[in-house]
Amino acid sequence: MGNLSLQLILSCSYLFCLICIASGFVPLDNYLIDCGSPRNSSVGNRTFLADNFYSDMLSTPQNILANTNSSSLSSSYDSTLYLTARIFGQASRYTFPIKENGRHLIRLYFFPFVYGEYNLSMAKFSVSAQNFTLLKGFQLDKGSVVKEYSFKIANNQLVLTFTPDTNSFAFVNALEVISLPIELIPDSAGIVEMPGDHQNLQNRALETVLRVNMGNQSVHPQKDTLWRQWVSDDKFLKHSAVSTVSNVDAVTYKYGNVTENIAPALVYGTATKLDSDRDPHINANITWLFTVDAGFNYLVRFHFCDIVNSSLGPFFFNVYINSWFAYRSFDLGKLTSNIIGNPYFFDVITSSTTSNAMSVSIGPSSESNYPMAILNGLEIMKISNSQGSLETSDPEISSSKTKLRSKIILIAGLSGGICIVLVFVLALFLICRRRRRLAAVSHSREDNFVMNQTGDKNSNSLALFSNSSFGYRYPLTVIEEATNNFSEDLIIGTGGFGKVYKGIFKDGTKVAVKRGQSKSQQGLKEFRTEIEMLSQFRHRHLVSLIGYCDERNEMIIIYEFMENGTLKSHLYSSDLPVLSWKQRLEICIGSAKGLHYLHTGSTRAIIHRDVKSANILLDENLMAKVADFGLSKTGPEIDQTHVSTAVKGSFGYLDPEYLTRQQLTEKSDIYSFGVVMLETLCGRAVIDPSLPRGKVNLVEWAMKWRERGPIQETIDPHLVDQASEGSLWKFMEIAEKCLAQCGLDRPSMGDVLWNLESALQLQVKEEKTSDEGGLVMRTDWVGHLDTPAGASTTQFSVGSLGDLAGASMSKIFAKMAKEEMR
Numbered sequence: 001m002g003n004l005s006l007q008l009i010l011s012c013s014y015l016f017c018l019i020c021i022a023s024g025f026v027p028l029d030n031y032l033i034d035c036g037s038p039r040n041s042s043v044g045n046r047t048f049l050a051d052n053f054y055s056d057m058l059s060t061p062q063n064i065l066a067n068t069n070s071s072s073l074s075s076s077y078d079s080t081l082y083l084t085a086r087i088f089g090q091a092s093r094y095t096f097p098i099k100e101n102g103r104h105l106i107r108l109y110f111f112p113f114v115y116g117e118y119n120l121s122m123a124k125f126s127v128s129a130q131n132f133t134l135l136k137g138f139q140l141d142k143g144s145v146v147k148e149y150s151f152k153i154a155n156n157q158l159v160l161t162f163t164p165d166t167n168s169f170a171f172v173n174a175l176e177v178i179s180l181p182i183e184l185i186p187d188s189a190g191i192v193e194m195p196g197d198h199q200n201l202q203n204r205a206l207e208t209v210l211r212v213n214m215g216n217q218s219v220h221p222q223k224d225t226l227w228r229q230w231v232s233d234d235k236f237l238k239h240s241a242v243s244t245v246s247n248v249d250a251v252t253y254k255y256g257n258v259t260e261n262i263a264p265a266l267v268y269g270t271a272t273k274l275d276s277d278r279d280p281h282i283n284a285n286i287t288w289l290f291t292v293d294a295g296f297n298y299l300v301r302f303h304f305c306d307i308v309n310s311s312l313g314p315f316f317f318n319v320y321i322n323s324w325f326a327y328r329s330f331d332l333g334k335l336t337s338n339i340i341g342n343p344y345f346f347d348v349i350t351s352s353t354t355s356n357a358m359s360v361s362i363g364p365s366s367e368s369n370y371p372m373a374i375l376n377g378l379e380i381m382k383i384s385n386s387q388g389s390l391e392t393s394d395p396e397i398s399s400s401k402t403k404l405r406s407k408i409i410l411i412a413g414l415s416g417g418i419c420i421v422l423v424f425v426l427a428l429f430l431i432c433r434r435r436r437r438l439a440a441v442s443h444s445r446e447d448n449f450v451m452n453q454t455g456d457k458n459s460n461s462l463a464l465f466s467n468s469s470f471g472y473r474y475p476l477t478v479i480e481e482a483t484n485n486f487s488e489d490l491i492i493g494t495g496g497f498g499k500v501y502k503g504i505f506k507d508g509t510k511v512a513v514k515r516g517q518s519k520s521q522q523g524l525k526e527f528r529t530e531i532e533m534l535s536q537f538r539h540r541h542l543v544s545l546i547g548y549c550d551e552r553n554e555m556i557i558i559y560e561f562m563e564n565g566t567l568k569s570h571l572y573s574s575d576l577p578v579l580s581w582k583q584r585l586e587i588c589i590g591s592a593k594g595l596h597y598l599h600t601g602s603t604r605a606i607i608h609r610d611v612k613s614a615n616i617l618l619d620e621n622l623m624a625k626v627a628d629f630g631l632s633k634t635g636p637e638i639d640q641t642h643v644s645t646a647v648k649g650s651f652g653y654l655d656p657e658y659l660t661r662q663q664l665t666e667k668s669d670i671y672s673f674g675v676v677m678l679e680t681l682c683g684r685a686v687i688d689p690s691l692p693r694g695k696v697n698l699v700e701w702a703m704k705w706r707e708r709g710p711i712q713e714t715i716d717p718h719l720v721d722q723a724s725e726g727s728l729w730k731f732m733e734i735a736e737k738c739l740a741q742c743g744l745d746r747p748s749m750g751d752v753l754w755n756l757e758s759a760l761q762l763q764v765k766e767e768k769t770s771d772e773g774g775l776v777m778r779t780d781w782v783g784h785l786d787t788p789a790g791a792s793t794t795q796f797s798v799g800s801l802g803d804l805a806g807a808s809m810s811k812i813f814a815k816m817a818k819e820e821m822r
């Protein structure tokens with residue numbers, strides 16, 4: 001009995017606690033100081049304590065306390081904080097004991113006024129905390145400013161240091177140190193236009209650049225559980241057809257993981273949306289433009305909440321930062337379980353490089369039934385660089401660089417001779433930097449942050465990428481050097497898009513250089529898609545992006561060099577050594593892993609759309625990697641140009657359901673992969689017009705394998721003696737499932753992978769038992785492993801290369817396409 005009542009009391013108090021938490025966040029560490037003030041000041045319903053209350057935490061408590069009776073400050077809610085200040089004549093430290101380690105929020109309030117001989121507008125100083133530089137050479141002419149930072153505190157103490165510049169002084173009007181809820185800042189987030197996630201965000205300091213509430217309404221700090229100020233979005237909006245909505249009452253935190261601490265209901269309850277009510281066929285983006293500091297990476301948080309309750313059904317839209325995808329075909333309904341008012345947010349990290357502008361856009365996705373896009377809130381936070389600084393490392397140096405540049409121009413105008421010398425020096429500089437970057441690329445892929453700081457100042461590059469990262473951008477000169485000025489001798493493949501060259505960088509790194517031919521809209525689109533895809537995804541079984549170049553109207557993509565060329569070239573119509581069954585299985589497993597990763601590796605499934613044996617490349621160990629992401633995007637209708645390229649490149653691989661219904665799903669890749677499996681098994685082309693009727697189409701022919709008697713009748717004659725029956729059957733069955741007419745009947749890539757692994761197990765077991773029985777059949781593939789693959793003779797392709805592209809073939813395709821449609 002006693003136990004029961006104790007439990008009752010406990011659960012009641014637990015409930016009570018929950019209610020407490022629900023009614024607002026109570027920070028465990030909560031230092032609020034009205035610096036320079038003799039009195040406690042209440043701001044909203046918080047009290048900033050008088051300066052002397054905490055002066056024992058200060059290393060130099062004898063600093064000057066200043067006050068003003070200036071009436072220039074409009075009476076904002078925190079205006080009392082600005083009436084007094086503490087002035088530091090020398091470096092001074094606040095040391096705050098911290099109860100709860102973890103991320104803390106630090107706000108510094110500044111307002112310059114004149115106090116006796118001190119004109120605070122003249123103050124110039126730095127502020128650092130732990131080993132983060134928060135402010136450097138900071139000076140404020142006029143107006144009040146709140147600077148907001150957050151970083152992790154590990155050893156139960158925070159040291160905040162104010163350091164005046166020489167012959168100057170520092171000041172602060174108020175400061176605030178509060179602990180933050182743990183869920184607020186993630187440890188990692190995906191990177192826009194870069195591979196992978198950025199890890200270890202916890203060890204970086206963040207500075208709030210902006211908090212924006214969409215819907216043309218600002219949110220007052222009093223209305224936010226963490227006293228954050230949200231400004232209205234209208235002054236950032238680049239006008240287009242927008243409308244605003246407000247439905248704060250609809251917002252509910254009941255169903256998701258979003259709490260009021262992430263953003264208050266007033267943020268989620270208002271939104272700016274595409275004005276699709278007025279024009280149901282509207283096709284436009286809504287764009288907001290922000291000013292940021294170049295050379296830093298930013299954590300950008302998007303807040304969404306469907307408060308519209310549209311009866312039109314599901315909609316998707318794209319989210320862009322600097323014209324790059326931040327989220328492709330964002331499906332708000334799905335992510336919020338179709339609950340009206342259920343908030344959702346996601347984070348991305350962007351690198352800002354040399355541009356001071358950041359554009360954020362939302363716009364309809366081609367997948368959507370009707371055009372609709374909505375955004376409720378946005379936060380932009382600057383991430384400290386690898387030196388732990390939130391300020392440009394050396395403002396003097398960067399300004400002297402621009403001076404040097406203008407001098408170069410001046411001198412070049414005056415004297416040709418000096419100009420040549422300078423060009424030489426510049427070239428040297430470029431080469432050195434390229435080397436550095438190459439080293440960085442090969443050694444520390446994960447730390448993109450370091451790489452980005454070697455900001456390129458390539459002024460004649462295309463506007464297309466001017467806002468994007470430079471980490472992977474190569475100067476044209478370097479590529480020309482690597483490919484011997486695009487020498488014909490180094491061509492390892494050609495296709496509709498142009499040529500692929502083998503390139504060797506100065507340090508010996510071999511690369512494949514794909515050079516786009518014409519700058520058509522389509523080419524440009526595929527170029528961008530490819531870079532975006534490759535840089536978003538990094539996997540052992542996906543071909544790696546090394547860099548790109550868009551200088552002087554070029555469209556060049558640099559990939560890792562794949563010594564052994566395409567899978568296709570190893571299967572038929574070449575004199576390359578024959579692959580053993582086990583090797584073929586391993587290649588299929590490798591490519592299945594790559595595709596599985598594409599389909600499931602991120603929240604948004606990526607459909608490759610051009611899976612074929614010519615797009616599976618083999619490295620020097622015959623490890624398979626999936627290549628060519630030029631078509632990988634989601635989109636229901638294939639536009640005209642797409643049909644023609646797709647039919648030319650990969651007709652035999654096209655999912656019949658996709659052809660007829662034009663509805664793209666991952667299952668279309670499964671179908672194409674099934675075709676690749678058949679090719680691998682049968683060692684022949686997908687469409688071979690030289691064969692007798694009935695045999696021309698591999699899929700049609702092979703699918704009748706059960707009628708044909710023993711499986712040996714169907715497979716590549718090279719495999720007959722070495723492949724185990726069990727493994728062959730298993731393989732054929734998976735291929736058959738993949739090739740099911742109806743997408744729903746096809747297995748997922750994960751199932752395919754699992755089954756392929758078991759086919760390999762069956763083969764390995766068989767080989768072991770035959771070895772024991774003294775029967776060795778594997779001599780051929782063991783031998784091939786030792787055969788050095790002559791790079792010069794290996795035909796290598798990265799794009800949709802000479803794949804059944806003959807003119808006479810197009811008629812067959814057209815005919816077959818029609819047949820398939822029926």
Ligand SMILES: *[C@@H]1O[C@H](CO)[C@@H](O)[C@H](O)[C@H]1NC(C)=O
Nearest residue numbers: 038039040047048049050053
């Ligand atoms: C300010 O508030 C603190 C805490 O509530 C209190 O201890 C202190 O006496 C107050 N100081 C003044 C000057 O009122």
Ligand SMILES: *[C@@H]1O[C@H](CO)[C@@H](O)[C@H](O)[C@H]1NC(C)=O
Nearest residue numbers: 023024044045046222223224
């Ligand atoms: C603080 O003030 C706001 C608005 O004035 C009010 O909604 C909120 O409940 C108050 N919070 C506390 C803890 O008193």
Ligand SMILES: *[C@@H]1O[C@H](CO)[C@@H](O)[C@H](O)[C@H]1NC(C)=O
Nearest residue numbers: 067068069070071114115116
């Ligand atoms: C402001 O304060 C100064 C003393 O600090 C005083 O001389 C002056 O008259 C005050 N001005 C106003 C407008 O109250």
Ligand SMILES: *[C@@H]1O[C@H](CO)[C@@H](O)[C@H](O)[C@H]1NC(C)=O
Nearest residue numbers: 113114118119120121122141
């Ligand atoms: C204080 O300094 C600012 C900027 O240097 C200047 O514009 C202003 O006139 C100064 N005010 C006084 C009272 O000297």
Ligand SMILES: *[C@@H]1O[C@H](CO)[C@@H](O)[C@H](O)[C@H]1NC(C)=O
Nearest residue numbers: 215216217234237242243244
């Ligand atoms: C935002 O509101 C202001 C007035 O409150 C109005 O003048 C302005 O046009 C609005 N902007 C938009 C984009 O609706």
Ligand SMILES: *[C@@H]1O[C@H](CO)[C@@H](O)[C@H](O)[C@H]1NC(C)=O
Nearest residue numbers: 255256257258335344345346
């Ligand atoms: C919400 O929480 C569930 C489990 O608690 C988790 O699986 C899911 O990823 C979370 N969603 C977000 C958006 O964090």
Ligand SMILES: *[C@@H]1O[C@H](CO)[C@@H](O)[C@H](O)[C@H]1NC(C)=O
Nearest residue numbers: 250308309310311339340341
């Ligand atoms: C959404 O609209 C439907 C009818 O269109 C209505 O029945 C439902 O109550 C609305 N939901 C909310 C949360 O407003």
Ligand SMILES: *[C@@H]1O[C@H](CO)[C@@H](O)[C@H](O)[C@H]1NC(C)=O
Nearest residue numbers: 283284285320323324361363
């Ligand atoms: C929206 O912006 C993206 C990225 O800049 C662009 O690719 C797309 O074409 C734009 N859509 C419209 C309708 O302008």
Ligand SMILES: *[C@@H]1O[C@H](CO)[C@@H](O)[C@H](O)[C@H]1NC(C)=O
Nearest residue numbers: 130131132203204386387388
């Ligand atoms: C800051 O200092 C601590 C120990 O003094 C160290 O572990 C940490 O790595 C440093 N952080 C940075 C960004 O330098």
